[in-house]
Each structure stands twice: as structure tokens, then as C-alpha cells.
Amino acid sequence: MEERVIKRLAEIVGPASVLESEEERLCHSYDATRRSALPDVVVRPQSTEQVAAVARLCTEEKIPLTPRGAGTGLSGGSVPVERGIVMSLTRMNRVREMAIEDLYAICEAGVVTQDFQKTAEEVSLFYPPDPASQNCCTIGGNVATAAGGMRCLKYGVTKNYLMGLEAVLPTGETIKTGARTVKSVVGFDLTRLMCGSEGTLAVVTAAILRLIPKPEHAETILAGFDGVEQAAAASAAVTAGGLTPAALELMDALSVSAVLRDASSQGLLAGEVGRAFGGAREGALLLAETDGFKEAAEHEAAAVEAVLKKAGARFVKRSSDGAEREALWEARRGVLAGLAKLKPITILEDATVPRSRIVEMVRAVGAVAARHGLTVAVFGHAGDGNLHPTILVDAPLEGRARDVRAAVSEMFDAALALGGTVSGEHGIGIDKAPFLRSEVGEAAFEIMRQLKKVFDPEGILNPGKLLV
Ligand SMILES: Cc1cc2nc3c(=O)[nH]c(=O)nc-3n(C[C@H](O)[C@H](O)[C@H](O)COP(=O)(O)OP(=O)(O)OC[C@H]3O[C@@H](n4cnc5c(N)ncnc54)[C@H](O)[C@@H]3O)c2cc1C
Incomplete structure (x- = not known):
């Protein structure tokens, strides 16, 4: 990068917030896909004005600009494939306002999701979106990917809690969308348009987020079930039976054993809970949660238990103890980390189908794995029809690359054929860009391309993603 541009960046954000060393650039070069590309420089703005001035400079100089939260993305979205500037939003980490009576908060993009949840809970409020990466991912990243999580089944995803945005266009203008009111019908819904746009339309600097009373x-x-298909069928039976637990998660035998290896080593899952969890080492697990007023949550839990037993559960364990419950959910959140310790390469997919088709999708994943001789773990948000088939391979990938590519493509074909989608929550990024057109069709793809031009006439914002 030219010295005069570095100098301008230093004038805007201060010299200490312009990172040029190879180590710093390396730390901002990858996300959780482990794809990577080295940026020329990293900037860490602390205000919306600084974000706007950097964006303006990038448009003037035609420099690629890639917004970045915590880099936990699972589609390569924050990887700066065309180099240029990575803009880390992590220093914009203030909760600007907690409007307790009006049930909203205004949160800067770099606030860590779990920190925000805790802030809300301190005043007996609740922010439901809970991606399994919640202890490090950011609100800005969640907005940009329309992140989901475990509690989506009952409560919905990030976009259902997004009331408005403050965002900076690539040309440097700051726009405010949405409102602080429960209702607002004022022109096109730019808030929704930007939610899930993966940092290709604007840099999110703050979000107005809806809160609800804490259950x-x-x-x-x-x-525990004998096999993954049986567990998936039980999940579909719960939702088809008119029950909407807060969460309903599936783990196949491989996911369970990966968690047990990892979690036991950390002292999680001790005692009875660990024994129950281990009971599905050979089979599959469903983990569900009901919440609300005490009597209602207990009543619903009993109804869920009854459906699971009828669907063939080998054992059912129920707990309302805070520590036990947290150990179970921590174990579920640890599946990906556990799997990543089994093999050096994990390729996690995000195929999602209407919930009544989930057994067929599980079967299709099994068939794809067998056809290509691949090890594929299956876990995910079964109640939403959102599976995360995860291919585990030895490094280097070269020898298996063709099989892996074919397997991924066949899984997506299967999801689409079942009326589903190629991404339930991780977004398109780099990895799924080739599949976007086939899902949305030419006309919708062209509208997206035109919209991108309106927001970003020079095409500098997060190039090489989504619409390629
Ligand atoms: C162990 C693990 C579990 C996960 N579980 C879930 C899950 O349950 N549900 C789920 O939905 N996801 C999950 N994810 C994926 C990931 O955590 C989410 O996509 C998350 O929203 C990314 O947030 P981030 O701050 O890390 O964003 P990054 O990875 O840094 O960026 C993601 C995308 O958002 C853009 N972006 C980031 N910040 C901004 C901003 N301020 N303005 C504009 N664009 C921006 C980036 O350019 C990129 O395209 C998981 C990931 C891991 C590693």
C-alpha cells in the first residue's frame, strides 16, 4: 500500500490504530473456514466518523475494504480476497443506550454478543439470538450474516430483533434506517436489506436491537436415540405436534463422541449429566429446552418428553438446575471445536430444509458420505431444519479435494430438491457464491447486482464475495 495512503489512514484513526506488521495482518487474514488472504493493512476505527472517512478514502482511491468483526464467520466473508484494507470494528464496543421501558438497546457493531446478552439480563431483559460462537462473535457480524443460533426455533434470528441500523456507505455517507418504535412503515426496508448482506453494501456501525422480558x-x-435418523424423526414429530420449544438440537454419534473427548478433558459433563450424554456414544442425541413462566415451561417440557418417548427415545433426562443445563448447552456449543480436534480439516456446511423433510436430508447426507467414502458428522438446529453436515478430512486435502467438492455440491442439490436452501445462517461468502444463482434465479440475482452498484458504485466493499 502506498505510503501516502497509510499516512492518510493514520491521520484518520491515529497511528496506533493502523496495523502494518505481518503478524497483525496474519491475525486479520482468516475466518473460521480457515481460508485466508493477507490484507495490505488493518485499521481499527473507534467512531462512526472514522469509519466514514476511511470508506471515503477507499472509494476515492479504489482500495478494497473488508469489514470484520471477530472473524468467526463460516463462509469466508471477512477474508480479504482482494487484499486492500481490513477494517476491524472490535473497538466500537459500547452499548450506547438501554431503553428499558421501550424494550430496545442501541449497540455498537463491535460489542460481543454474549456481553450484550449479559447486559440485557442485568436489567431482566433478554436478547435471544445465540450463535454457538456467542462468547466471541460481534453484533455487527451477526447483523451482516443474519446470524441464527439455538433459540431460533421459538424466538427467531438476528433479523427478527433488528429494528434499525446506523451504517456507513462505501462512499462515506452515514445512513440511519428503521426506528426505535415497535412499528414503522417508512419507505423501503433498508434495515432488512442490509441484514445478511455480509458487509457488501455498507459497514454497520450500530444497531437498534429489540429486547424482550427475560423468561x-x-x-x-x-x-438418546439408537440412530441419527430416528433422532431427526423425533425432532420433526415435536414441531409437527404443535410444540415450539426454545431450542431443539441434534448431535449424531460422531459429534457426541467428539464432544465427550473434548468436554470431559475440560471437566464439563461430569457425573450424571456426563453419563447420560455418554449413553448416546453409539446413537444420537436431541437436546431441547422449554422456557417461559415456570408452570408453562414445565408443562411444555412434559409434552416434549412424551413425544420423544413415543418416537423411540432410549432415555430422556430433564433438568432445571442452572449449572447442569449450562454444562449441556456448553457441550452442544463445543461440537465444532470437538470435531476440529478429530481431523485437521473440517468443512462445515449449512444446508437447511423444511422441518418435515429433515429425515430425508439426514439420509441424503449419509448417502453422499458413503458414495464418496468421506467421514461426515451431522449436528445442528434440527428443530429449524438446519443441519451442519461436517466433512472431516486429513491434511493435505489435495487427494480428496474432488470428492469433497462433489459431496458439498450434492448435499446442496439434495437440500434444494427437498425445498430447502444452501445456507440457513452462515451466509454465502466465498464458499457458496457458486450456488447463489442456482437458488435465487437469474432475475433476482440481477436485482441484487444492481442494488450492489447503487450502494457501492466503485465495487470496493468486500469484493469477491456473495455476488461473484
Ligand atoms: C464455533 C462456531 C459456532 C458458530 N455457531 C453459529 C450459529 O449457531 N449460528 C450462526 O448463525 N452462526 C454461527 N457461527 C458463525 C459465525 O459465528 C456467525 O456468522 C457470526 O455472526 C459472525 O460474526 P463475527 O463478528 O465473527 O463476523 P466476521 O466473521 O468477522 O464477519 C462475518 C461477515 O460479516 C461482515 N461483517 C462483520 N462485521 C461487520 C460490520 N460491522 N459491518 C458490515 N459487515 C460486517 C464481514 O465482512 C463478513 O462478511 C459459528 C461459528 C463458529 C466458529
Whole structure:
């Protein structure tokens, strides 16, 4: 990068917030896909004005600009494939306002999701979106990917809690969208348009987020099944039976054993909970949660238990103990980390189908794995029809690359054929760009391309992603 541009960046954000060393650039070169590309420089703005001035400079100089939160993305979205500037938003980490009576908060993009949840809970409020990466991912990243999580089944995803945005266009203008009111019908819904746009339309600097009262009570239910198809069928039976637990998660035998290896080593899953979890080492698990007023949560938990038993559960364990419940959910959140310790390369997919088709999708994943001789773990948000088939391979990938590519493509074909989608929550990024057109069709793809031009006439913002 030219010295005069570095100098301008230093004038805007201060010299200490312009990172040029190879180590710093390396730390901002990858996301959780482990894809990587080295940026020329990293900037860490602390205000919306600084974001705007950097964006303006990038448009003037035609420099690629890639917004970045915590880099936990699972589609390569924050990898700066065309080099240029990575803009880390992590220093914009203030909760600007907690409007307790009006049930919203204004949160800067770099606030860590779990920190925000805790801030809300301190005043007996609740922010439901809970990606399994919540202890490090950011609100800005969640908005940009329309992140989901475990509690989507009952509560919905990030976009359902997004009331408005403050965002900086690539040309440097700051726009405000949405409102602080429950209702607002004022022109096109730019808030929704930007939610899930993966940093290709604007840099999100702050979000108005809806809050709800914190549920009084929760019950967690763990059920073991003989196999993953049976567990998936039980999940579909719960939702088809008119029950909407807060969460309903699936783990196949490989996911369970990966968690057990990892979690036991950390002292998680001790005692009875660990024994129950281990009971599905050969089979599959469903983990569900009901919440709300105590009597209602208990009543719903009993109804979920009854459906799971009828669907063939080998065992069902129920807990309302805070520490036990947290150990179980921590174990579920640890599946990907556990799998990543089994093999050096994990390729995690995000195929999603209507929930009544989930057994067919599980079967299709099994068939794809067998056809290509690949090890594929299956876990995910079964209640939403959102599976994360994860291919595990030895390094180097070269020898298996063709099989892996074919397997991924066949899984997506299967999801689409079942009326599903290629991404339930991780977005398109680099990895799924080739599949976007086939899902949305030419006309919709062209509208997206035109919209991108309106927001970003020079095409500098997060190039090489989504619409390629
Ligand atoms: C262990 C693990 C579990 C996960 N579980 C879930 C899950 O349950 N549900 C789920 O949905 N996802 C999950 N993810 C994926 C990931 O955590 C989410 O996509 C998350 O929203 C990314 O946030 P981030 O701050 O890390 O963003 P990054 O990875 O830094 O960026 C993601 C995308 O958002 C853009 N972006 C980031 N910040 C901004 C901003 N301020 N303005 C504009 N664009 C921006 C980037 O350019 C990129 O395209 C998981 C990931 C891991 C590693």
C-alpha cells in the first residue's frame, strides 16, 4: 500500500490504530473456514466518523475494504480476497443506550454478543439470538450474516430483533434506517436489506436491537436415540405436534463422541449429566429446552418428553438446575471445536430444509458420505431444519479435494430438491457464491447486482464475495 495512503489512514484513526506488521495482518487474514488472504493493512476505527472517512478514502482511491468483526464467520466473508484494507470494528464496543421501558438497546457493531446478552439480563431483559460462537462473535457480524443460533426455533434470528441500523456507505455517507418504535412503515426496508448482506453494501456501525422480558424459568431435556435418523424423526414429530420449544438440537454419534473427548478433558459433563450424554456414544442425541413462566415451561417440557418417548427415545433426562443445563448447552456449543480436534480439516456446511423433510436430508447426507467414502458428522438446529453436515478430512486435502467438492455440491442439490436452501445462517461468502444463482434465479440475482452498484458504485466493499 502506498505510503501516502497509510499516512492518510493514520491521520484518520491515529497511528496506533493502523496495523502494518505481518503478524497483525496474519491475525486479520482468516475466518473460521480457515481460508485466508493477507490484507495490505488493518485499521481499527473507534467512531462512526472514522469509519466514514476511511470508506471515503477507499472509494476515492479504489482500495478494497473488508469489514470484520471477530472473524468467526463460516463462509469466508471477512477474508480479504482482494487484499486492500481490513477494517476491524472490535473497538466500537459500547452499548450506547438501554431503553428499558421501550424494550430496545442501541449497540455498537463491535460489542460481543454474549456481553450484550449479559447486559440485557442485568436489567431482566433478554436478547435471544445465540450463535454457538456467542462468547466471541460481534453484533455487527451477526447483523451482516443474519446470524441464527439455538433459540431460533421459538424466538427467531438476528433479523427478527433488528429494528434499525446506523451504517456507513462505501462512499462515506452515514445512513440511519428503521426506528426505535415497535412499528414503522417508512419507505423501503433498508434495515432488512442490509441484514445478511455480509458487509457488501455498507459497514454497520450500530444497531437498534429489540429486547424482550427475560423468561422466568427453563427446562432442558436430553434424549438418546439408537440412530441419527430416528433422532431427526423425533425432532420433526415435536414441531409437527404443535410444540415450539426454545431450542431443539441434534448431535449424531460422531459429534457426541467428539464432544465427550473434548468436554470431559475440560471437566464439563461430569457425573450424571456426563453419563447420560455418554449413553448416546453409539446413537444420537436431541437436546431441547422449554422456557417461559415456570408452570408453562414445565408443562411444555412434559409434552416434549412424551413425544420423544413415543418416537423411540432410549432415555430422556430433564433438568432445571442452572449449572447442569449450562454444562449441556456448553457441550452442544463445543461440537465444532470437538470435531476440529478429530481431523485437521473440517468443512462445515449449512444446508437447511423444511422441518418435515429433515429425515430425508439426514439420509441424503449419509448417502453422499458413503458414495464418496468421506467421514461426515451431522449436528445442528434440527428443530429449524438446519443441519451442519461436517466433512472431516486429513491434511493435505489435495487427494480428496474432488470428492469433497462433489459431496458439498450434492448435499446442496439434495437440500434444494427437498425445498430447502444452501445456507440457513452462515451466509454465502466465498464458499457458496457458486450456488447463489442456482437458488435465487437469474432475475433476482440481477436485482441484487444492481442494488450492489447503487450502494457501492466503485465495487470496493468486500469484493469477491456473495455476488461473484
Ligand atoms: C464455533 C462456531 C459456532 C458458530 N455457531 C453459529 C450459529 O449457531 N449460528 C450462526 O448463525 N452462526 C454461527 N457461527 C458463525 C459465525 O459465528 C456467525 O456468522 C457470526 O455472526 C459472525 O460474526 P463475527 O463478528 O465473527 O463476523 P466476521 O466473521 O468477522 O464477519 C462475518 C461477515 O460479516 C461482515 N461483517 C462483520 N462485521 C461487520 C460490520 N460491522 N459491518 C458490515 N459487515 C460486517 C464481514 O465482512 C463478513 O462478511 C459459528 C461459528 C463458529 C466458529
